[in-house]
Amino acid sequence: MRVKMILPALTEATSPFFRPIKYSLFPPLGLATLASYLAIDDDVSIWDEHVEKVPLDDEPDLVVIQVYITSARRAYEIADQYRARGVRVVLGGLHVTSLPEEAKVHADTIFLGPGEDTWPQFLADLRAGRPASRYASQQRTLLGVPPIRRDLIKRHKYLVPNSIVVSRGCPHVCDFCYKVAFFKGGKQYYVQPVENALAEIERLPGRHLYFLDDHLFGSPPFAEALFDGMRGMGRLWQAAGTVKAVLEQPRLLEKAVAAGLRSLFVGFETVNAANLTDQRKYQNVGRNYDAAIRRLHDLGVMVNGSFVFGMDHDGPDVFDRTVEWAILNGIETATYHILTPYPDTALYGRMESEGRVLHRDWDLYDTRHVVFRPALLQPAELERGYWRAYREFYRWGSIWRGAATKAAPRDRLRHMAYSAGWKKFEPFWDAAIRAGRVLHALPLLEHILEGFGRHPAEPHRPQRLTLEAGIDRFARNVTIDEIGKQMAEPARREFIV
Numbered sequence: 116m117r118v119k120m121i122l123p124a125l126t127e128a129t130s131p132f133f134r135p136i137k138y139s140l141f142p143p144l145g146l147a148t149l150a151s152y153l154a155i156d157d158d159v160s161i162w163d164e165h166v167e168k169v170p171l172d173d174e175p176d177l178v179v180i181q182v183y184i185t186s187a188r189r190a191y192e193i194a195d196q197y198r199a200r201g202v203r204v205v206l207g208g209l210h211v212t213s214l215p216e217e218a219k220v221h222a223d224t225i226f227l228g229p230g231e232d233t234w235p236q237f238l239a240d241l242r243a244g245r246p247a248s249r250y251a252s253q254q255r256t257l258l259g260v261p262p263i264r265r266d267l268i269k270r271h272k273y274l275v276p277n278s279i280v281v282s283r284g285c286p287h288v289c290d291f292c293y294k295v296a297f298f299k300g301g302k303q304y305y306v307q308p309v310e311n312a313l314a315e316i317e318r319l320p321g322r323h324l325y326f327l328d329d330h331l332f333g334s335p336p337f338a339e340a341l342f343d344g345m346r347g348m349g350r351l352w353q354a355a356g357t358v359k360a361v362l363e364q365p366r367l368l369e370k371a372v373a374a375g376l377r378s379l380f381v382g383f384e385t386v387n388a389a390n391l392t393d394q395r396k397y398q399n400v401g402r403n404y405d406a407a408i409r410r411l412h413d414l415g416v417m418v419n420g421s422f423v424f425g426m427d428h429d430g431p432d433v434f435d436r437t438v439e440w441a442i443l444n445g446i447e448t449a450t451y452h453i454l455t456p457y458p459d460t461a462l463y464g465r466m467e468s469e470g471r472v473l474h475r476d477w478d479l480y481d482t483r484h485v486v487f488r489p490a491l492l493q494p495a496e497l498e499r500g501y502w503r504a505y506r507e508f509y510r511w512g513s514i515w516r517g518a519a520t521k522a523a524p525r526d527r528l529r530h531m532a533y534s535a536g537w538k539k540f541e542p543f544w545d546a547a548i549r550a551g552r553v554l555h556a557l558p559l560l561e562h563i564l565e566g567f568g569r570h571p572a573e574p575h576r577p578q579r580l581t582l583e584a585g586i587d588r589f590a591r592n593v594t595i596d597e598i599g600k601q602m603a604e605p606a607r608r609e610f611i612v
């Protein structure tokens with residue numbers, strides 16, 4: 116069977132004039148995961164419109180499209196084109212799950228929720244000649260998921276080809292997040308068997324990794340086993356975690372750093388505490404944000420702070436206060452968003468019942484446009500404030516002030532290089548993307564994460580395990596063969612892994 120998998124892009128990502136680096140960071144892991152369920156003799160290809168032009172004049176047996184809210188219009192356009200020529204099209208992903216009635220008009224089959232249970236079922240039904248028109252995920256597990264088809268990813272087109280996901284969902288329930296809607300009808304948070312996650316990491320070449328999990332620290336026992344297993348691999352990595360995890364799981368954070376954590380994406384979301392309870396962001400309520408940042412910086416971990424503007428307690432002062440606070444605390448990079456009520460979230464329900472949703476042009480639900488009526492701001496004021504926050508935070512003067520909060524010169528240099536690298540060298544990124552050479556910048560990123568040698572990754576060294584620890588690992592599912600190999604040197608009563 117000839118299967119073509121497509122991740123469509125929103126218009127901005129395909130601009131002939133300017134290509135922002137953020138669209139060339141991560142490959143389509145969701146599609147590569149689904150591809151692993153296809154048969155060995157299926158002819159499958161993955162196309163990512165963020166980084167390449169996708170030919171649409173072919174006639175595969177099956178077209179698989181992943182739909183995000185901002186790419187929904189484009190996804191439907193592609194789907195309609197193929198279906199008009201009689202090609203079978205299936206749609207899945209976040210937006211399809213939020214609005215199945217909208218999506219089904221453009222597909223032969225739609226999928227709701229994660230695909231690890233429904234997709235193999237569909238493939239079996241298709242081969243048996245009786246595919247259904249709708250599949251909804253219920254069985255949530257990552258047990259038995261085949262190794263992701265990374266061979267189908269065009270690595271050189273991405274700065275971070277080694278992105279990886281070892282869990283699904285998140286244990287929290289923030290009102291504005293896609294999570295509750297996407298995982299409804301089953302488990303909301305689950306992890307891979309740790310040995311599979313470690314095996315996946317081993318398969319990735321080079322040193323740098325980026326965990327795209329919503330909350331890598333969401334299950335402390337899992338995270339601890341993962342970090343223990345990664346120790347000695349010589350990796351440098353980035354991930355996302357919560358303020359709570361930083362402040363309240365001290366041993367875990369130290370283990371993460373020992374395993375190579377060098378930058379953490381943290382959802383601070385707002386400097387107005389009253390917003391947190393409104394949005395059910397309970398894990399941030401009453402936590403000392405300054406202390407969380409200090410703790411990360413003391414361990415040599417850079418902070419990417421994520422902030423949302425436009426919540427109901429945000430007035431005109433919110434932009435300057437948020438930016439100033441981030442600079443004074445030496446946050447290296449900041450990601451700002453305009454509050455966006457994604458369909459089917461609790462936030463959307465609230466906004467709709469209050470008559471505050473301004474329009475349903477999904478193209479503009481990109482967290483850069485105001486799509487609802489804010490409580491204490493005018494829509495235009497909110498958009499202006501959002502852009503001003505970016506400008507102010509990434510001004511040379513602000514970058515320097517943020518860097519100056521660091522005591523060590525090499526940490527200041529790292530701050531300058533990392534912060535400026537994303538926003539001050541956009542023409543460089545644009546040129547690298549066009550030349551298809553974005554991956555060539557990876558050694559530089561690694562060097563900066565290391566703080567030019569100040570926070571080096573541990574060199575790879577065999578890890579010594581006591582007999583007891585070896586048995587424990589065995590109990591955690593190491594294969595008999597592997598243990599047999601370790602036992603070949605019994606005299607030292609140690610395993611080398």
Ligand code: B12
Nearest residue numbers: 142143145181183184185186207208209226229230481482
């Ligand atoms: C990496 C990422 C990006 C990357 C690239 C996306 C990519 N390569 O896939 C970049 C940086 C480009 C990006 C950009 C944006 N992103 Co983004 N991104 C993510 C992130 C962090 C991880 C995605 C991922 O790899 N997940 C892991 C894989 C395994 O899961 P998956 O992709 O969902 O695939 C599974 C299922 O969805 C399902 N599935 C998917 N498609 C299909 C199809 C079929 C047929 C089937 C059966 C199943 C199926 O099966 C897969 C396996 O379970 C998510 C957060 C998240 N946790 O999902 C946000 C997220 C997807 N992004 C989001 C947003 C809003 C954006 C931006 C608009 C942000 C901005 N302001 O710039 C832009 C524009 C996106 C666009 N192109 O339209 C939102 C989407 C909201 C929505 N309802 O669509 C999310 C959920 C973040 C959030 N918490 O709000 N993003």
Ligand code: SF4
Nearest residue numbers: 285287288289292329
């Ligand atoms: S902590 Fe982050 S990923 Fe988890 S529900 Fe809240 S916003 Fe979503």
